[in-house]
Amino acid sequence: MNQISGWVREAQSGNRYALNQLIDHYQNDIFRFVYYRIHNQADAEDLTQDIFIQVIKRINTVKDHTLFKAWLYRLASNRVTDFFRKKRILFFMGTTKDLESESCETHDDHSPETEIYKKEFTILLKAFSKDLSKWEREIFLMRFIDDLEVKEIAQILSKNENTVKTHLYRALQKFKKHRKFRDFLNVAKG
Amino acid sequence: MSVQETKHLVDDTILWTLIDPSRLEENDSQHFNKCQICQEKQASFQQELNEIKQLSRKCLPVTTRNLRPVSTQKTVPRVFFRVKNALAYACMIMICIGGVFGLWPTQDKSTDQVAMEQASNFIEEMMDVNQQNDKYSILPFTFQYIVADEFEVMSNPFYDYVFPISTLEIDDS
Numbered sequence A: 001m002n003q004i005s006g007w008v009r010e011a012q013s014g015n016r017y018a019l020n021q022l023i024d025h026y027q028n029d030i031f032r033f034v035y036y037r038i039h040n041q042a043d044a045e046d047l048t049q050d051i052f053i054q055v056i057k058r059i060n061t062v063k064d065h066t067l068f069k070a071w072l073y074r075l076a077s078n079r080v081t082d083f084f085r086k087k088r089i090l091f092f093m094g095t096t097k098d099l100e101s102e103s104c105e106t107h108d109d110h111s112p113e114t115e116i117y118k119k120e121f122t123i124l125l126k127a128f129s130k131d132l133s134k135w136e137r138e139i140f141l142m143r144f145i146d147d148l149e150v151k152e153i154a155q156i157l158s159k160n161e162n163t164v165k166t167h168l169y170r171a172l173q174k175f176k177k178h179r180k181f182r183d184f185l186n187v188a189k190g
Numbered sequence B: 001m002s003v004q005e006t007k008h009l010v011d012d013t014i015l016w017t018l019i020d021p022s023r024l025e026e027n028d029s030q031h032f033n034k035c036q037i038c039q040e041k042q043a044s045f046q047q048e049l050n051e052i053k054q055l056s057r058k059c060l061p062v063t064t065r066n067l068r069p070v071s072t073q074k075t076v077p078r079v080f081f082r083v084k085n086a087l088a089y090a091c092m093i094m095i096c097i098g099g100v101f102g103l104w105p106t107q108d109k110s111t112d113q114v115a116m117e118q119a120s121n122f123i124e125e126m127m128d129v130n131q132q133n134d135k136y137s138i139l140p141f142t143f144q145y146i147v148a149d150e151f152e153v154m155s156n157p158f159y160d161y162v163f164p165i166s167t168l169e170i171d172d173s
Helices: A002-012 A016-038 A041-061 A065-093 A112-131 A134-144 A150-157 A161-177 A179-189 B011-019 B026-034 B036-058 B076-101 B111-133 B157-162
Strands: none
Touching: A002 A016, A002 A041, A002 A065, A016 A041, A016 A065, A016 B036, A041 A065, A065 A150, A112 A134, A112 A161, A112 A179, A112 B036, A134 A150, A134 A161, A134 B036, A150 A161, A161 A179, A161 B011, A161 B036, A179 B036, B011 B026, B011 B036, B026 B036
């Protein structure tokens, strides 16, 4: 964490190397964060790049260097919200097909079984996400896919820690009832 | 009282052990620390949730390009296009406002005024033509071609010979 604070400080003073280090460090995390919300690789890549452009432009606004991660994820979260807002407008204007993304393809060279397995996971995760409320979904994904601590989630969403815990508890209650998803996870585990 | 004799934790309480163990009541907490069945149940939940994390990483597609932005320098064309777009939007808004509220110059004059102007132009034009032909006619220029000749006061040598003017004159005596 100290190293990241150092990079942030250096990047704010105009050190391009430190900025690149920061971007390289968080690039995969942010891509994953975006991908599991919009489920489209091309859009996720574009959005991730856009988020880092915003980071470069606004890094000087970070006051507390230790809160850079929370700041970055909040920026990403806002950009994802903007993406859906824009997509909804285009959908109503009839220039886009569907609000839901159509693609969950990967470009790796995997066997058909692995591809089916991945597709099944994506479908079940999306189905489970639909059962959750907005905050429950956001907090569940942040906790169990982005691997963020409750404290960090609270900072990102500007919410009380207890509120985050309550939403997480409700999401877990729904997860407990989602038999199909849990069975799939148990098979994957075995 | 042994752990087996006390009631096992319900699933919802076990969920709290995953989120915040400090929220458990003292009895529940003591039971959980000693009860292997409840601990296994919690571990099973935890493993399922860990599996989500593992699978989310496995199923993540490999990015097709480097996501680090190359340059964020503002370029002149971008600024130019932004200004151009702003002007285009401003013109579009002006056109819409003009169209909706009827502020076009063609709609400044009423229909009656336009008709009056057209009529006076026509009369002026007609008078000019009559003066150029050096004729006197009570009829408008347009109608002079479709009426008989005698309505015009003109001299014709043939008619003058056949019907001398003097014969047509009324004798005063």
